[in-house]
Amino acid sequence: MNPPLIHQVLAQLQDGSLSIEAAEAQLTEYVRALPFEDLGFARVDHHRALRLGMPEVIFGLGKTPDQIAAIAERIASRGQTLLVTRASQAAYDAVVAKIPDAAYHAVAQIISRRQDDLPRGAGTILIASAGTSDQPVAEEAAISAEVMNNQVDRLYDVGVSGLHRLLSCRDRLDAARAVIVVAGMEGALPSVVGGLVRVPVIAVPTSVGYGASFGGVAALLGMLNSCAPGVAVVNIDNGFGAACIASQINHLG
Amino acid sequence: MNPPLIHQVLAQLQDGSLSIEAAEAQLTEYVRALPFEDLGFARVDHHRALRLGMPEVIFGLGKTPDQIAAIAERIASRGQTLLVTRASQAAYDAVVAKIPDAAYHAVAQIISRRQDDLPRGAGTILIASAGTSDQPVAEEAAISAEVMNNQVDRLYDVGVSGLHRLLSCRDRLDAARAVIVVAGMEGALPSVVGGLVRVPVIAVPTSVGYGASFGGVAALLGMLNSCAPGVAVVNIDNGFGAACIASQINHLG
Amino acid sequence: MNPPLIHQVLAQLQDGSLSIEAAEAQLTEYVRALPFEDLGFARVDHHRALRLGMPEVIFGLGKTPDQIAAIAERIASRGQTLLVTRASQAAYDAVVAKIPDAAYHAVAQIISRRQDDLPRGAGTILIASAGTSDQPVAEEAAISAEVMNNQVDRLYDVGVSGLHRLLSCRDRLDAARAVIVVAGMEGALPSVVGGLVRVPVIAVPTSVGYGASFGGVAALLGMLNSCAPGVAVVNIDNGFGAACIASQINHLG
Amino acid sequence: MNPPLIHQVLAQLQDGSLSIEAAEAQLTEYVRALPFEDLGFARVDHHRALRLGMPEVIFGLGKTPDQIAAIAERIASRGQTLLVTRASQAAYDAVVAKIPDAAYHAVAQIISRRQDDLPRGAGTILIASAGTSDQPVAEEAAISAEVMNNQVDRLYDVGVSGLHRLLSCRDRLDAARAVIVVAGMEGALPSVVGGLVRVPVIAVPTSVGYGASFGGVAALLGMLNSCAPGVAVVNIDNGFGAACIASQINHLG
Amino acid sequence: MNPPLIHQVLAQLQDGSLSIEAAEAQLTEYVRALPFEDLGFARVDHHRALRLGMPEVIFGLGKTPDQIAAIAERIASRGQTLLVTRASQAAYDAVVAKIPDAAYHAVAQIISRRQDDLPRGAGTILIASAGTSDQPVAEEAAISAEVMNNQVDRLYDVGVSGLHRLLSCRDRLDAARAVIVVAGMEGALPSVVGGLVRVPVIAVPTSVGYGASFGGVAALLGMLNSCAPGVAVVNIDNGFGAACIASQINHLG
Amino acid sequence: MNPPLIHQVLAQLQDGSLSIEAAEAQLTEYVRALPFEDLGFARVDHHRALRLGMPEVIFGLGKTPDQIAAIAERIASRGQTLLVTRASQAAYDAVVAKIPDAAYHAVAQIISRRQDDLPRGAGTILIASAGTSDQPVAEEAAISAEVMNNQVDRLYDVGVSGLHRLLSCRDRLDAARAVIVVAGMEGALPSVVGGLVRVPVIAVPTSVGYGASFGGVAALLGMLNSCAPGVAVVNIDNGFGAACIASQINHLG
Amino acid sequence: MNPPLIHQVLAQLQDGSLSIEAAEAQLTEYVRALPFEDLGFARVDHHRALRLGMPEVIFGLGKTPDQIAAIAERIASRGQTLLVTRASQAAYDAVVAKIPDAAYHAVAQIISRRQDDLPRGAGTILIASAGTSDQPVAEEAAISAEVMNNQVDRLYDVGVSGLHRLLSCRDRLDAARAVIVVAGMEGALPSVVGGLVRVPVIAVPTSVGYGASFGGVAALLGMLNSCAPGVAVVNIDNGFGAACIASQINHLG
Amino acid sequence: MNPPLIHQVLAQLQDGSLSIEAAEAQLTEYVRALPFEDLGFARVDHHRALRLGMPEVIFGLGKTPDQIAAIAERIASRGQTLLVTRASQAAYDAVVAKIPDAAYHAVAQIISRRQDDLPRGAGTILIASAGTSDQPVAEEAAISAEVMNNQVDRLYDVGVSGLHRLLSCRDRLDAARAVIVVAGMEGALPSVVGGLVRVPVIAVPTSVGYGASFGGVAALLGMLNSCAPGVAVVNIDNGFGAACIASQINHLG
Numbered sequence A, B, C, D, E, F, G, H: 001m002n003p004p005l006i007h008q009v010l011a012q013l014q015d016g017s018l019s020i021e022a023a024e025a026q027l028t029e030y031v032r033a034l035p036f037e038d039l040g041f042a043r044v045d046h047h048r049a050l051r052l053g054m055p056e057v058i059f060g061l062g063k064t065p066d067q068i069a070a071i072a073e074r075i076a077s078r079g080q081t082l083l084v085t086r087a088s089q090a091a092y093d094a095v096v097a098k099i100p101d102a103a104y105h106a107v108a109q110i111i112s113r114r115q116d117d118l119p120r121g122a123g124t125i126l127i128a129s130a131g132t133s134d135q136p137v138a139e140e141a142a143i144s145a146e147v148m149n150n151q152v153d154r155l156y157d158v159g160v161s162g163l164h165r166l167l168s169c170r171d172r173l174d175a176a177r178a179v180i181v182v183a184g185m186e187g188a189l190p191s192v193v194g195g196l197v198r199v200p201v202i203a204v205p206t207s208v209g210y211g212a213s214f215g216g217v218a219a220l221l222g223m224l225n226s227c228a229p230g231v232a233v234v235n236i237d238n239g240f241g242a243a244c245i246a247s248q249i250n251h252l253g
Helices: A003-014 A020-032 A048-052 A065-077 A089-096 A132-147 A170-175 A189-194 A211-224 A239-250 B003-014 B020-032 B048-052 B065-077 B089-098 B132-147 B170-174 B189-194 B211-224 B239-250 C003-014 C020-032 C048-052 C065-077 C089-098 C132-147 C170-175 C189-194 C211-224 C239-251 D003-014 D020-032 D048-052 D065-077 D089-098 D132-147 D170-174 D189-194 D211-224 D239-251 E003-014 E020-032 E048-052 E065-077 E089-098 E132-147 E170-174 E189-194 E211-224 E239-250 F003-014 F020-032 F048-052 F065-077 F089-098 F132-147 F170-175 F189-194 F211-224 F239-250 G003-014 G020-032 G048-052 G065-077 G089-098 G132-147 G170-174 G189-194 G211-224 G239-250 H003-014 H020-032 H048-052 H065-077 H089-098 H132-147 H170-174 H189-194 H211-224 H239-250
Strands: A082-085 A103-105 A110-113 A124-129 A151-155 A178-183 A201-205 A231-233 B082-085 B103-105 B110-113 B124-129 B151-155 B178-183 B201-205 B231-233 C082-085 C103-105 C110-113 C124-129 C151-155 C178-183 C201-205 C231-233 D082-085 D103-105 D110-113 D124-129 D151-155 D178-183 D201-205 D231-233 E082-085 E103-105 E110-113 E124-129 E151-155 E178-183 E201-205 E231-233 F082-085 F103-105 F110-113 F124-129 F151-155 F178-183 F201-205 F231-233 G082-085 G103-105 G110-113 G124-129 G151-155 G178-183 G201-205 G231-233 H082-085 H103-105 H110-113 H124-129 H151-155 H178-183 H201-205 H231-233
Touching (some): A003 E020, A020 E003, A065 A089, A124 A132, A178 A189, A189 A201, A201 A239, A211 H211, A239 C231, B003 G020, B065 B082, B065 B089, B065 B110, B082 B132, B132 B178, B132 B201, B132 B239, B178 B239, B211 F211, B239 H231, C003 H003, C003 H020, C065 C082, C124 C170, C189 C201, C201 C239, D003 D020, D065 D110, D089 D103, D089 D110, D110 D132, D124 D170, D151 D170, D178 D239, D201 D211, E065 E089, E110 E132, E124 E132, E132 E239, E178 E239, E189 E211, E201 E211, E211 E231, F065 F082, F082 F132, F124 F132, F124 F170, F132 F151, F132 F239, F178 F239, G065 G110, G124 G170, G201 G239, G211 H211, H003 H020, H065 H082, H124 H132, H132 H178, H189 H201
Parallel strands (some): B124 B151, F201 F231, G124 G151, H124 H178, H201 H231
């Protein structure tokens, strides 16, 4: 709650500058007036940055460029970090017309503009991917983590069928404060990485594969059943989600 | 087909010792008289050893001890290799009463008696397992392969979360002519092994695990989607099936 | 790698006290001699505590009491933390006969003995559960986290159908350094918690429910699809796994 | 049954104006002549409005514009309410050519024309949706309910990751006679709403989401397993179906 | 919220009998002191009857008889309706020792004691079941509805393969204010009933069946895809859940 | 409908022996009084034999011996064929106490007593099974077909991995008027049989198998996807269902 | 086998017009020379009409128009019935260029030309469909059955939510020798029909529906679990397959 | 490891031409410098041919033509065999611009160039397919096997519904050293082939089929549950994977 406001109402009531009825109305109003903004089709949660330590992110899929631009403008107008995921070029065109310094990351399909005074993450987030085709998801994680003001180290194409590629980079694994592992197909890489590092591993299954990969289900199940300790999983292709939790970890005091 | 018999009938026909009707009957009979034996509830395929290079195996699940013993006796009576999988102690008791030199392998749940003159496999079949709980399936594979007269090397509890346990045994991997990899949970071990050896890898998912392992489905999907070349998969917990194909490979001239 | 050993071999070679052949053999041996112990049915990974910051944990399901006691003894003999999950009373009886000061936590089904000098986690791990029936899984997480030397705060039976029970405890949520949320049925609690806190949320689906809960699948899917940022998921009923990653987070410098 | 007709036939039989054969024929005919109309490719159930209190609705998917227009014309010709769901612009063009006062609701993909004398629902149907992307399904429910002559209150974008958006509208929740809750992803909103209101909650899972949302399955399972009482579920994306049952509830005497 | 309390605090503040600090503390306390009771393993939600119009129900599965009895005693001590579902005879024995006038319904597996002054439902709830084996679920619905003070009409064993059994009871269908339809196997009965009545149909799939019924999944899917309007579905075997929503409907003013 | 009754009522009305009111009542009653018998927990459909050409069969699973015996007695009291499937020995004991000449078929788990004057099927129903473990399902089909008065030919253990066992019996295949094929595991036998015969093949998947057979799902899918024409499928383990349709085919004029 | 040929060879051998070697070669050749024709990419099974009583049908999906035309020409060149299912207009254009009197049925997507002397089915095949959107599958069944020379009666749009549409046509149901029931969504129609007729019911699930219909899975499961006797099921959308088995039934002597 | 390098370093150390520090650095470097090449988006594993006996294959799906061409050039520059699977015409155009003698196999969607001195497989790999539509997958296997320098025998369109097509080619089956069986729909062909040959059978399910084939799942399950010994399975449509393991088998000494 907001002690100053409550205190002020009560003080005004006590000194007679507010009637009981007015005080009651103001307190009731306060509870209702939590800071979100109603655009009709969306309720922008400006309170989120304060509450969760990260911005309200716009999930671009299924929204029109105009809807995205309208929400983006409300966020930017408050000076908050802007982050749009699954954003098409068309969405970017609509956004940049209103927010000229917004950037577009094509591989990651992200529109971003970072607010100036975000706190800096304490260490490095390493992002390992199993194959070349996992790159878009890995980049969604990398860019998202960078927008949240983290140092990111990319270690791509180090799948388990050629272990020497991963093992030759153990010093980079050891230097990370959190590791995101992105893999499709059988999703075995997090188990191997989880057996090598002592920091949390966030596993991201991708929909890369064919046949019995079932759009990422095989990788998802593999990661959920990992025999290595310290592995937790996010949704298929959810690079952004992995970046969120890794950033929260990296920002712990 | 059986040229001698056909030839003999035709010769007898030609020299008049057989009438056309008798020749016709004999040829028709021959086609029907392929060597299986009808026990009413089972048709024992004695022809299989000749045709496939391996005995007709009795799958013990869902058969009574008496049924198992009856089929086993018919196989043993021909001097063929006896192999009963998923066999309980009760089934063994029924079998050994009729076939005194039958052996029982409790962990593998196998009853066996090997015929004397089976050809010897050319090399060694290595059987790697990921964890202690995979041992029953691994032993089903190992005993089955031994009964089919193969040299077997057991390499157990070398799961991917502690890679050094596997990597310290690369010489044994390199020495195998075929590798069977048994793993539950995420089933990642075949991918790692498949990236290290140049011989065929037969992967056996096990039902070891809990939750989203779904009785071995996670391991099965992981293995089917293996990013390593040279990996093929058999049914969940099917140690015997893996031994069959590994033995066929090991017996190739 | 182990610089002292490498250095010593090279020095001995240089000063002539080792032949090239002997030096070669020692270096090769070193690579192979990574510290695990082979019990035949298990390879105990004593190296794990050093490598991952947590002990090799014994997964009790599918192992006999004797197997559990044998592995436990090897771990305890090195003074390492002992942690057996999914352990029956019978398993405890076998363990305590060898390790008299081992403790048993019946609801959590855990056998434990903590080594003295484990580092202490920096903050508190809050464990929230949705319903009374989720308690065994929540306790597996809680006891595991305590054995790894973390302060734990239990907040049980705060499911989303009576939100006031959770909202009345926001100060305890805000005080945590990591939150574990345990829920069955629709698994909605992590989304609500994830919308309230700024620290990582580790979600544990439980198999509590019936009908279309499919043994925890409904809760698992709900958590993977959480609309709240900062939520990652472990396997169904895997309280221990959640404790691992929460402890790693809580031990970050 | 239709007592007047039966009575009339019997009376005519008794007074001799009908022979037994004619009476028999008329009664048999009556049973067969229930009021549907056979268009060859469709049997329009004009009886439905009488029987079920709602019109025969045309499900637009998989029908050609011409088929839709033909059925629509038969319904409109009887002065009954017209409601076509999943209707494209092309379907509307075909319909409006025959029924000039038919309306088109583009977001909801509905063609409608309401008959004049429909009974009015007793209270208000509140339609809550979790996110912006759920709007098309929510609008299908809203427009359908309005066509069936109900007062509708729309409360959109109040998902559980920002609870204050929902809690600030509790008076609108309390004022409803039935609540429809539309949500994709983890589908947790109905559980929260079900814990706040004492009227029936009809939950509509949507196919909004990606990865392990499996086209709405995660939301569907979440809703079926809701821990809140008073929640029932309709098919994925079935806004119309939710409106039907909510309207029936709202029209109860 | 609770205007009297808020008003009283403010009045006391205004007349000087409360300091600002004390008023602030009381208001804060009020928000936290919502009426639930913490038993350690459970938080009993006494507020629920007021909020939702139905008691907090104890789901008996996975709770010990002692836990059930303890929660039951707290509920009964407030004079609220007691309802325990999925309750064994042992649970009843524990409850009745503390609450002598609690009743046990063996087929429905329900323990109950109804508070005196519950409001009466306006009409009748008809419960139709498809086959004899669906009876336990149908009875769970029937007893639950009766405990919530509704008139119940049972119409059992009227499955679609013998339609005349259902059609001969159309008057009873027409007389209901809400219909619960309980069916396993293909779950077709709700579609037929939904095509005959103009009141809401709550469909309950049961786990009755074998083979490809998959424990009720076939019936569940059938009901979700019902071609009849006005059908909503609850979880497999969830007779209680159907009673909840039917009772809410039947208690609407 | 029942012309004689209708005719009689009308005639009585015409000749004055019935009033209009009485005639109306009788006709209404007639419609309602279709011949089923209400036992409270079951509505016995005596009309079925007339309507469908086969008796109302009692599905034994999930019914108590007393319930089974009560229904059986009502059926037997009308002289109709009695057929109880999935019947335990205990159920038989209860039935035979009331119907002394009822027979029990233990492998098929069927209780039966055939009425005397059932029409005889025109030809032979051949029942082929793939393996010894499929015998219980095959026998359920065989006994059911015999009770419905069909000639049955059993051809067991002719699975596709030893084709000569099947091919040697082509004359028996050719002699059948309908073929039931019972198979578990991969369920390939119906495709092979369907490619050999010109009469309908009813395929019955069994739950025989393990691992990825998923309780008969693999066999079910195999049969549904059969590349052979003339194959239709019934539920997993539903030997009785296959017998029904095969008997209907065999009784066609 | 072909007695005349065998007899002839043996006779020639006996009378000296054939040597043993020549006779042996002819018999061996005979076994191999079963009448199929190898086009390289396809082996046309001309033997099928003789063996199965129906033509080798060309499944059009996944074949190029040229491939279809080539196979069609080989079949037509022998005067056999031509039937191509899932055939596009382009495929028809290619076929009709080679076979001028081939016909195209656009709704059913079938190319056909019937040979003159096909035997006539004994009775009528009734094809019932649940909704307008099921028409393409129903027509695939209808045209296929007509091409196989059966009388077909079409009864479309008689779904269970308006039972009177079906019940008004009971005489047509009673007149059929086999019934094909085509339905999507919940697939309940076969259960209702199976409870009304005494001839075999072949159920065809269609992929019509949305959401939890899962492309026809809901209808498929509903049909497999039908509580009515005498219902067997074919693959989703497999109208042709239903026609095959219905035609075989209708052609039984 | 690489004895010459290790030996050389140690020798140089011993003769004083290397300091301990330099030797240590070289050995450390050696371990890290395993031969892969980092292109940024890909790490080309040149070591693979040596390690696994087969080239690093480029999986074309999800890579741009430019990425494919870049990786291809690095492989070709070392004179290694080039094999790109799932390659479009556009990918080939990009590759051939850099590697003029690369070949394109359109049906198999493969780009290849074989290095000169590949060892020759010992025998023949027979590739059997069930239907014409399975040809692309069968060709992927065939071309891949040929590129790996194996003799290939193609036996297409020999599905189980016309067994004589397969049985007439038993000599070709018997002549193979390994058999690849490609089948969609019910996937029964491997069981039949596995019952006829004594060499390993690699089964490839294809996504050919419709309805309940579920994109190859039915065939996959059928093959995993094969009742024939000696059958192992690869992923759906994974012709290349089958070729890998068949080639490894064919290259065994």
